[in-house]
Amino acid sequence: MLGTMLGVGSFVAVLGLTASAGGQIDKRFTEIAATEVTVADIGVVGAADKAMSFPGDASDRVEAINGVVHAGRWWQVPLEDPTVSSALGLDSDSGDIQILAMDPSTIDATRPVLGLGRTFDAFHVGRHEKVALLGSVAAANLGITRLDGNPAVFIDGTPFTVLGIVDSNARMPELLFGVVIPAETALDLYGPPTEQRAGMLIETRVGAASVVADQVPLALRPNAPDLFQVTAAPEPKALQTKVGGDLDVLFLALASISLVIGAIGIANTTLVAVLERTHEIGLRRSLGAQPRHIAVQFLSESTVLGLLGGMIGAAVGIVVVVIAAVVQGWTPLLQTWAVAPAPAVGALIGLLAGAYPALRAARIEPVEALRR
Amino acid sequence: MDPVITLDDVGLTYPGPPPVRALYGVELEVQRGEYVGVVGPSGSGKSTFLNVVGLLDRPTHGTYLLDGVDVSTISERDRTALRGQRIGFVFQAFHLMPYRNAVENVALATLYAGVRRKARLAAARDALDRVGLAHRAHALTNMLSGGERQRVAIARAILHRPSLLLCDEPTGNLDSDNAAAVLTLLDQLHRDGMTIMVITHDSTVAARAERLVTIRDGALC
Ligand SMILES: Nc1ncnc2c1ncn2[C@@H]1O[C@H](COP(=O)(O)OP(=O)(O)OP(=O)(O)O)[C@@H](O)[C@H]1O
Ligand SMILES: [Mg+2]
Numbered sequence: 001m002l003g004t005m006l007g008v009g010s011f012v013a014v015l016g017l018t019a020s021a022g023g024q025i026d027k028r029f030t031e032i033a034a035t036e037v038t039v040a041d042i043g044v045v046g047a048a049d050k051a052m053s054f055p056g057d058a059s060d061r062v063e064a065i066n067g068v069v070h071a072g073r074w075w076q077v078p079l080e081d082p083t084v085s086s087a088l089g090l091d092s093d094s095g096d097i098q099i100l101a102m103d104p105s106t107i108d109a110t111r112p113v114l115g116l117g118r119t120f121d122a123f124h125v126g127r128h129e130k131v132a133l134l135g136s137v138a139a140a141n142l143g144i145t146r147l148d149g150n151p152a153v154f155i156d157g158t159p160f161t162v163l164g165i166v167d168s169n170a171r172m173p174e175l176l177f178g179v180v181i182p183a184e185t186a187l188d189l190y191g192p193p194t195e196q197r198a199g200m201l202i203e204t205r206v207g208a209a210s211v212v213a214d215q216v217p218l219a220l221r222p223n224a225p226d227l228f229q230v231t232a233a234p235e236p237k238a239l240q241t242k243v244g245g246d247l248d249v250l251f252l253a254l255a256s257i258s259l260v261i262g263a264i265g266i267a268n269t270t271l272v273a274v275l276e277r278t279h280e281i282g283l284r285r286s287l288g289a290q291p292r293h294i295a296v297q298f299l300s301e302s303t304v305l306g307l308l309g310g311m312i313g314a315a316v317g318i319v320v321v322v323i324a325a326v327v328q329g330w331t332p333l334l335q336t337w338a339v340a341p342a343p344a345v346g347a348l349i350g351l352l353a354g355a356y357p358a359l360r361a362a363r364i365e366p367v368e369a370l371r372r
Numbered sequence: 373m374d375p376v377i378t379l380d381d382v383g384l385t386y387p388g389p390p391p392v393r394a395l396y397g398v399e400l401e402v403q404r405g406e407y408v409g410v411v412g413p414s415g416s417g418k419s420t421f422l423n424v425v426g427l428l429d430r431p432t433h434g435t436y437l438l439d440g441v442d443v444s445t446i447s448e449r450d451r452t453a454l455r456g457q458r459i460g461f462v463f464q465a466f467h468l469m470p471y472r473n474a475v476e477n478v479a480l481a482t483l484y485a486g487v488r489r490k491a492r493l494a495a496a497r498d499a500l501d502r503v504g505l506a507h508r509a510h511a512l513t514n515m516l517s518g519g520e521r522q523r524v525a526i527a528r529a530i531l532h533r534p535s536l537l538l539c540d541e542p543t544g545n546l547d548s549d550n551a552a553a554v555l556t557l558l559d560q561l562h563r564d565g566m567t568i569m570v571i572t573h574d575s576t577v578a579a580r581a582e583r584l585v586t587i588r589d590g591a592l593c
Contacts, residue, residue, distance in 0.1 A: 283467040286428065287528075288456015288484040290449060367428050370463065 005309040005316065007262020008346045011255040012317025013324075015338035018251040020321060020330045031206070032170050035069075037213050039200035039220070040229045052192035053227040054220065056184075058200065059103045061219045067208030072106025073183055075198035077190050084179060085154050086142040097138045098178035099155060101186030101193075107133065109203040110169040117147045117164030124163075125182045132160035135176035139165045153179055158189070171201065259349060262309065266353035270302045274361040281361055282369025291362035298361045302354025303347050310346015314339055376439060376535050376567045377402040377425060383433035383590075384420055394420040395590045396433070402536075402569065407562045409581030410571045417590040418571050419540070425569065426538045427455040439535050456484050460529030460537045464544035466521045468513040474500060474524045475509045481531040499527040503557055519550025526557060530566065537561065539570040543577055555580050 041053045054073050055061065062071035077099040084097045107119045115136055124131050132153055134144060144151050144162060152159040160181060169175055192198075204212045213232040217225030274281070281294055318334060325332035383396035394417045402408055412418050423429035424436065427443060430451070436444045438458060443451060460481075468477050478496035479489070487495075500509050503523040513521060522542060529537055539558070543551035559580060562568055572578055586593050 279465070279467055280469065283463075284480075284484075285452065286426070286455065286459075286461045287481055288453055290452050290484070293484055367423050370428070370467070 005262070005313045007259040007265075007349070008310045008313030008342050009316040009320070010258040010313075011345075012314050012334075012338055012342055013320040014251045014255045014258075014317075016317060016321030016332070016334045017324055019333040019335055019338075020325045020328075034209055035204050035206055036171060036232075037202040037204055037209050037216065038231045039202065039216055040231070041197040041199065041227065042229045043197060043227060051194060052198050053224070054198055054200065058220055059105050062200065062202060062216055063105065065212055065215050065219055067204050067212050069203040069205060070105040070109035071200060071202040072103030072109060073198050073200050074100055074102040074106045075183075075186075075193035076196045077101050077181070077186050078192075078194040078196075079156065079190060082156050083154075084138075084142070086144055086151065087154070096177060097141065098174065099186075100175065100178045100180045101183045101190075102180050103183050106183075106201050107166075107180065109201045110172045110175060111203070112166045112169040112175075115165045115167035117162070120163055120182050125184050128185050128188050129182070130158065130160045130185060131163050131182065133163055133180040134165045135178050135180075136165055136167045137176045138178055155179065155181075171203075259345075262313075262346075263349045263353040266302050266305055266309070266350050267356060269305065270298055270354050270357035271360065273301070274298060274357045274364075278364060278369045281364050282366050285364075285366035286370065294364075295358040295362040298358040299351060299354045302357070303350040306350020306353065307343050307347040309350070310343040313346065314342035317342075374404040375401045375437070376404050376406075378437040378440075379425075379434065380436075381434035382424060382431045382436055382444075384424055384429065385432050393590055395424065395431070398434070398592050400585065400592060402567065404535075404567050405562075405565050407558075407568045407580075407582045408570070409578040409584045410569060410587065411573060411575075411578045411584060412587035414573070416587045418573075418587055420590075421587060422538060422540055422571050425536070426459050426461060427451050453484075457532065458535040460532070460534035462522070462525050462529050462537065462539040462542045464541035466518075466525045466545070468521055468524060468528075470514040471512060473510045473512050474505060474516070474527075477513055477524055478528045478531055481528045485532065495531055496527070499531045500524070502530070503527045517550065518546050519553050522546060522550070522554050523557060526554070526561075530561065535567060537566050537568045539568065539572075541572055541574070542570060543572075543574065551577075 043051075043053055052075075059072045062068055079099060082099055084099070104119060104121050104125060112119065117133075119133055120129070120131050134142070134153070139145070139162075142153060144153070144165070147162060147164070151162050153162060154160075160179070166175060166180075200216075202212060202216070209232045213230045216230050217228045220228060284294060284297075318339065321334055322332045324330075377400065379398050379400040382398040384394050385396075386392040386394055398421070410418060410421060420429070424431050427438070431444055434444065435442055438454070441454075443454060446454070469480070475493055475496045478499050479492040482492050482495070497506065497509055500506050503526050505520060505523050505527065508516060508520060508524075513524060516524065522545075526537075526542075537558075542558070543554055546554060555577065558568060558570070562582075568581075570577060570581060578584055
């Protein structure tokens with residue numbers, strides 16, 4: 001019975017923990033994804049001269065839409081094989097460092113976590129200052145670990161004062177490998193983007209993404225909304241099921257293993273009981289019990305064992321899930337389908353596990369069983 | 373004459389290998405109400421004989437009529453059912469269920485005959501009264517003395533009014549006082565008309581029977 005108890009218990013616990021952990025992941029995914037809208041500049045065929053369809057005040061125009069939190073343009077600065085270094089003349093191995101142009105609100109929309117310093121703001125933008133923000137990986141590659149002494153990065157020899165280092169962000173992981181300079185400065189020095197056209201990143205309030213998406217093109221260019229392709233959040237439900245499903249398969253396999261162990265436990269207990277109670281079997285046979293009566297007796301005993309194991313296991317599992325969730329600060333999530341049939345599952349396992357011992361018991365000859 | 377048991381040229385050879393001819397050429401008739409003692413030295417075939425008479429084993433030779441029914445040819449299933457209805461066993465080792473009380477142990481006798489629980493328990497109380505243990509009806513059997521346990525076992529054996537009460541060394545595990553009480557009980561049951569067969573190697577037990585049968589090397593003499 002201990003075996004099934006552990007089996008069913010770990011089954012329920014594992015499913016509950018998976019659900020709770022999965023729910024946690026889902027919650028994060030949902031929250032990030034549901035508040036994101038991206039805009040791509042698709043331009044017009046045959047109008048290559050207009051390399052940037054976003055107006056200069058794109059950020060303000062979109063942020064005026066109800067439900068938008070931050071919105072800004074970004075693009076890859078059109079430089080062929082730029083050299084990026086932390087000191088003039090020192091041509092460090094900078095092949096992997098991307099140079100990105102961004103509006104200040106683009107950076108805000110990525111939900112950055114700043115390791116050091118600060119981001120640039122309207123002041124730097126207005127004065128077209130040569131300032132930069134480094135991704136943590138790029139900063140490490142360049143050997144910049146502190147900001148006291150106002151370090152600079154040199155892009156093809158032009159110095160940019162480093163304002164801050166971004167440790168992580170929620171929406172644009174590639175930013176960590178790059179150097180970010182203000183959009184206006186980039187336009188001044190390097191012109192509008194060429195092959196890789198500009199994009200826009202918008203953070204909305206929860207639930208506003210699709211409504212915002214509908215309004216963005218007209219807000220950007222009332223006379224040419226077709227220049228933009230807007231993508232609202234990926235369907236959060238689909239994402240959830242996929243992630244949840246992957247985890248469930250893994251943990252269901254683990255839980256099944258514990259159930260098998262539980263079944264072996266019951267089979268063993270019942271087999272021992274059969275051997276210990278040979279005299280009782282002999283006595284019952286002498287009183288007229290048919291082999292099937294003996295089989296049914298041991299089967300029902302193992303089924304009851306399984307049932308009890310299932311019930312206790314489910315209770316233990318629930319307690320484990322609740323405690324674990326409280327410790328982790330999660331919302332405990334228990335699927336009814338994992339808990340409700342636990343006693344029945346336990347009973348079924350008891351029944352299956354009891355089959356072989358019951359058969360053995362039924363086959364014991366009364367003459368043998370009564371021999372002293 | 374009303375024979376309970378009629379054995380005609382009954383024999384049993386264990387298949388082995390090597391084959392053992394444990395019983396052969398047994399001719400015996402036991403009348404209803406008789407009290408028969410079966411004695412013989414160790415290894416003579418007493419247990420084999422008990423197994424055949426008690427329908428626990430099937431003879432390999434001859435015919436056996438129990439209450440006029442030929443039981444040497446019936447199916448395993450029918451033999452089991454008939455055993456439950458017609459034979460009452462009393463074993464040397466009692467074979468009681470330790471964590472059940474006396475009534476429940478006695479009531480077990482008619483469980484497989486399909487008698488309802490209430491009726492079984494009522495009959496069990498009557499049977500305990502017959503063996504003088506009405507006052508111990510609700511005691512757990514592992515709290516009873518050896519003599520009391522054997523009387524509970526006898527109550528269980530007579531619950532369903534069997535044609536034959538078959539006792540295998542019924543006093544083998546008892547001291548002389550308790551043995552005497554059990555033998556007195558058997559005498560009393562005999563007076564009430566019960567057919568009894570006691571298998572023993574104890575001469576004082578055998579002396580209580582009204583007729584003695586001796587087995588030697590697998591044959592009655
Ligand atoms: N299952 C068996 N297979 C083979 N031989 C057996 C088997 N059971 C008993 N025998 C043999 O049959 C003979 C009769 O055995 P049985 O047990 O009937 O003797 P018994 O009179 O009951 O002896 P005891 O007084 O010691 O109990 C013995 O020689 C015994 O070894
Ligand atoms: Mg013997």
